[in-house]
Amino acid sequence: MLGFFDSPENLIRYSVDTHEIIEWIYTLQTLSHANEPGIAGFKGGTFLGNVQKDEFLYYNQGHLAMTYSALCTLITLGDDLERVDKKGIVKGLQCLQKDDGSFSSLHLGSENDLRFVYCACAISHILNDWSGVDIDRAVQYIQACRTWDGAISLIPGQESHGGSTFCGVASLNLMGRLKQVLDDHDNWRNELVQWCVSRQIEGMQGRTNKLEDTCYSFWIGGTLKILNCDHLLDQKLLRAFVTDCQSDMGGFSKLRDPGRSYYPDLLHSFYSLSWLSFSHTTIHEDDVINNGVHLGSNANGSLTLHPLNCTLGMSSRRIDMYRKGILNSSQIT
C-alpha cells in the first residue's frame, strides 16, 4: 500500500532482502504426509525448532490463519507460490471443516468459527481450488451466524460484530454466493447495510454501544465496500478520526490520543491504512504525519496509497501480478 517495495532505495536503507523473507516463510511450511492428510500449511513461528525433511512430528502442523497470512505475504513479496504444497493445503481444508460448515484452524484441534471460514475461502481463492471447501455447508454456517439485529456473529447465537460481519460477507463474496444469500434472504442485505452504517460515531465501533476503533474502519468499511455501499458512510468524518489516530512515533493506534493513552501497533496501522487505501487513494499532506521517510510522495506533498483488495485483505496489484504470472507460465508450457 505504501509502495515500499517499489523503491530499491528503501530496501537498501532498511536492509530488507525480500528473498530472505520468502525463504524464511518457506521454512515454516509443513508438507502433507501420507498418514496425516490434515497437516499441510504454514506455521506461525519457529518454536518447534528445526524439523528435518524426513522427520515426522505429528504436531508439526500448519495453522489456517498462518497459511492465509503466508500466502498473502509471499504474493506481496513477488513469489510465484511454486514451492507451496497446494494440493496438501486444500486437502487439509477438507479435514478442518466441521459438520456445521465452520472451520477450525489446526488439525490438532482448536476453536471453530467464522474467522477460519474466511481463511479457508481466501486460501481456496488464491490457490484457485475449492475442492477443500464444502461451499453449501459453509454458506449454511454463515446463515446460522445471522443475528437478530441484521449482522453476523462469530459463532451462531453470539453478538453481531464488525470482524465476523466482514468474515461472513467476504467469504460469501469469495464463494460467489453473496447475491444469492443476501437477496434471497428477505431483506438481509438492507439490514446488513443499516447495521454497518449505524456503527459510525465519528470512527467506527465494532459492536453496538461499544467504543470506536480504527480497525473497524476496515472491517466495516470493507464490508460496505464489498456491498457497494461504502459511500453511505460519512467518509470525511471517518477519515478525520482515522488520521487523528496516527502517532508521532509512527503508525496508528486504535483510538485517539496515541502515545499517551494508546500506543500505535501493527494491527491498527495495517487496518487504518487498508481502509484509507480503498476509500481514498490520495492522502493530503495535512492528514499525514511525515517523519521524512521516502514513501513515494507526490510532488504536492500528498501520498498515494496503492489499493487493497479488501475481500482478500491484500494488495490488489500484487494479487493481479500473481494471477498474470500463473497465466504466463501456463502459456509457456
Next chain:
Amino acid sequence: MIPSETFHDITPISQDDGPHPVCSIDYPKEFDEAQGYLRAIMRKDERSERALELTALCLRFNPANYTTWWFRRQCLASLSISPSNFESKFTFFGLKFIAKDLMLAAKLGGTNPKNYQVWYHRRNLLEQSFSDIKSASGTDEVGNALELVNEEIEYIATVIAEDAKNYHAWSHRQWILKAINMESKWNAEIEFINGLLEDDVRNNSAWNQRWFVTHRGSKSIPFAIDDARQELSFSICKAEQDPYNESPWKYFVAVIKEQFRLIGTTPEFASLIGVSEKALEETKANFEQESKKDGMECTNLIAAHIDILEIKGDKTSIASAIEFAKLLESRYDPVRKKYWKLRAQQLEVVTK
C-alpha cells in the same frame, strides 16, 4: 525456574531460527531454556508429571502457544485413569486434573481474558463431563458434572463482572447453556441478564444473551405470540430509560420481524404491531414532555418506527416512513444522511 536435576537426562533442543530470521523474538533466557527442554520432551512424546509441569512453565511465558496446550492435554489424558469401557468422542480427564487445570486456566486467563487458547482449554476439560449430564450416565458422574457446571457459570460471571462485554466469556457461557440444556439454568440466566441490564441498559452483549436465552439457543424455536408480547413490553420498558439507546429498539424491531415472518398475515399480528407502534409513540411523547427536547433526536427510536411502518406496508404508513427518513437525512442523523436518503428512495419505490 527449572531445577537442573529434573531434566538431567534430557538434552534441550534449540529453536534455530535459521540464517536469516525474520522478526526475531527476544525471549527471556528462562523461557528459551524451558522451551528447549519442552522441544526435547515432545520429540520423545514423554507424557509425565514433569512434562506437565514443564508445559505449565512454558504457558506462563506464552499462554497463546496452542501446541503447548495440546501437549499438556496429551499429558493430562495419559495421567488420567479413564473408567473401564470408556467410549466417547471427548477426551477423558480425571476430576482432580480438571479442577487443577481450571485453576491454571483461570490464573492465566486473569491477565489474558481474551486469549482463545485458554478458553478452548476450559472447554476441552469440561466437555466430557457435560456430555454426562445429557446422557445421565450414572449419578456420580452427573453429580460431579453439575458441580462443575455451577462453578463454571460462576467463574464466567466473575469474568463478565470485570468486562461485561468479553466476547469469549459470552461464547463460553452460551456453549455451556446449550450443552447442558437445563430449564433451571435457562431461567436463572434471565435473572443474570436482568442484573446486567440494571447495571448498564446499553450492554448489547446482555441484549444478545436475552435473545439467545429466550430462544433456548436455537433459531428454530421462535417466540409464541404471548412471549413476543412479553419481550416487547420488556424492551419498551428499557427503551424508556434512555430512548437514545440503540439496543432495546433493535430488539423491539427484531421481535416484531420474527412474528411478521411467522404470522404476518393474521389479525393477531395486526393487533401486535398496532399496539407496538402505540407504545413507541407514547415513549416518544413521554420523552418530549419530560426532557422538553424534540423526540426526533432519538434517532434509534425513529429508525425503529420506520421499520415498523415499512412492515405495516399500507400507503399511509409508507408515506410516514418516507417523511421520517427524510427528516433523519436532512436534520437529525447527519452522519447517516446518505443512508437515509437511500432508504427514503427505496420506500418511494415501494409506494409505486
